[in-house]
Amino acid sequence: MTVAIALFTADLRTHDSPVLRGALDSADQVVPLFVLDDGVRAAGFVTPNRAAFLTGCLADLDRALREYGGRLVVRSGDVVREVCRVAEETGAGQVHVAGDVSGFAQNREERLRTALSAARRELRVHEAALTVVPPGAVTPGGKEHFAVFTPYFRRWSAVGVRRPLAAPAKVSVPDVDSEPLPEASGFAPGRPSPELPAGGESEARRRAEAWLAGPIDRYADLHDDLAADATSRLSPYLHFGCVSAAELVHRAVGRGGTGAEAFVRQVAWRDFHRQMLADRPVIARADYRPRGDRWRADDAEAAAWREGRTGYPLVDAAMRQLAEQGWMHNRGRLITASFLAKTLYVDWRVGARHFLDLLVDGDVANNQLNWQWVAGTGASTRPGQILNPLVQARRFDPHGDYVRRWVPELREVDGAPVHRPWLLPDAERRRLDYPEPIVDLDEGVKRFRRARGI
Structure with a gap:
């Protein structure tokens, strides 16, 4: 046998x-x-x-x-x-x-x-x-991987998606010893985030069914809306392989519509980063496109960023969501990464390590290369772009609902000051026990541009 x-x-x-x-x-x-x-x-x-x-x-x-x-x-x-x-x-x-x-x-x-x-x-x-299109399956002429997403996505889309495999009818296992199933406390001391999702294929398939049954249709319109929380929340299950990326794309393509198209594009980003890392494993630690940075080492500012105490409510809300759920909205990831790497000009690796420490979906390819993309040392075609958290708040949390959920100190603040608490009267600001901004945004922009020579 x-x-x-x-x-x-x-x-x-x-x-x-x-x-x-x-x-x-x-x-x-x-x-x-x-x-x-x-x-x-x-x-x-x-x-x-x-x-x-x-x-x-x-x-x-x-x-x-x-x-x-x-x-x-x-x-x-x-x-x-x-x-x-x-x-x-x-x-x-x-x-x-x-x-x-x-x-x-x-x-x-x-x-x-x-x-x-x-x-x-x-x-x-x-x-x-682990992917929809395996690394190396599509390559540009004369090179081993694509360095720009749009041409990669065109080729990726043309490959087509394989049909998902059915679950087995029977699995026969020979007589072999096994250790007991592990308990988390046994091999990772420490307390996990209080609002972690349940792990496993059963939960992954339940969430995927619910997502594909309707909410995916509004993904193109709502995926950046922080308060709407209208993303699939499937990233932890993709990271651990509890659900197949190929099956998700196969079913989304079959459903059709602009929401499904936008969702499939995001899954393609996952494959894009994997084909880059497969070709150059060193970029998990080193810049894909070095910019000659002399990063600032400011432990106090980095700690304020980790703790969600920067004085910029949208940044702090996203960082506190990460601590509470082991997950962060994608728009929040972009904003917090830009704030650390560009506004504070702190090495992106400091932020990438913190994300890997807390994110359940902490995938080396996605995490490290998204951080480099934001820091301007990766595959971005706009390496000098800086995301202003106040502008981002106006666009993606206009009523302050996301901030009020995650920054309880500001829950009773009405209107625009929820994103600009320094506009409140002195007495009210003291009562809130919310920190002053740790950096002036304009000064941060100037410092970054001087450092990069732009």
Whole structure:
């Protein structure tokens, strides 16, 4: 009886799972394996928020596999050592895994291939498991990746979307030992954000069904409206692979309409960043387009930014949402990143690390390259653009509802002063216990432009 291993990484689902399907098609029995990898922990990616979400994902994956007659096998330690150990224990001839793009993932894949080959076993990498269009599937003439989104999106759209794979009817697992399903507190000490969403494929599919049933139709009109909160909220589930990006796009394209088109475009940005990182893993740390920056190191200002105490209500509201939910509205991400990297002129890596510490959807490709895009060191075609938080407030939170939700000190303030509390009488300002602005916006703009020579 033949055995294959389906090694789950960032694809924690049974629907539209090329890894699980590939393993099932290649052998009589399959070991659905997840390794609590020491390397991931050492790299600083096991934070309280992601650990709490991950434990929900694994419990839900195990439940689903049991419905098909199988179960999830959990090991901990070095991923290569544990995969090889399970292969030896079960006689597995193949290991199936999703292709991924970070330097860590590429190194893991190469180590797995080398170790398995030495044992005369085969590694099968499924490049289409985590993206809609795999990295390298579309390239510009003479180059290995697109550096501008619009031409990439045209080529990406022309590829077409593969049909989603059905969930398996049956999963037969050989006799092999497993550790208990982990608890978040066991491998990521610390308290997670109080309003984290529930992890897992079941919740992902429930949210996707609700999104595709109607709210997606208004996405083009409302996706930047901070108070409306009208985005899909599917990013954590995409990051952990609880729902397939290809399936979401397939269904959105089938629904049609301007909202679906706008949503598909945002999913394409995810693939765009992945094809860049796949080609240049170093840009997870280094500037894609260096600007010769001499970043300011101001610990007090960086701390005020992290704590949502900058004195600019829209910036502070977004930062407090991040702390409370482990998630932030995309428009808020742009505004807070611009404020740190350009208005304060603090190294974007300081902000990117804080986001990775708290975001449940903290994806290396999206997070790091979006930060560089805003900082003007990435793929942006407008590297000198600065987002003024007051202008952004007027456009995307005109009535102050978003600010009032997340900055309780300003909840009773009526009208425009909710975004400009320094306009209030002195006595009222003191009563609010809200900080003065830590920087003059005009001075911040001048400082940034001097630094960049623009």
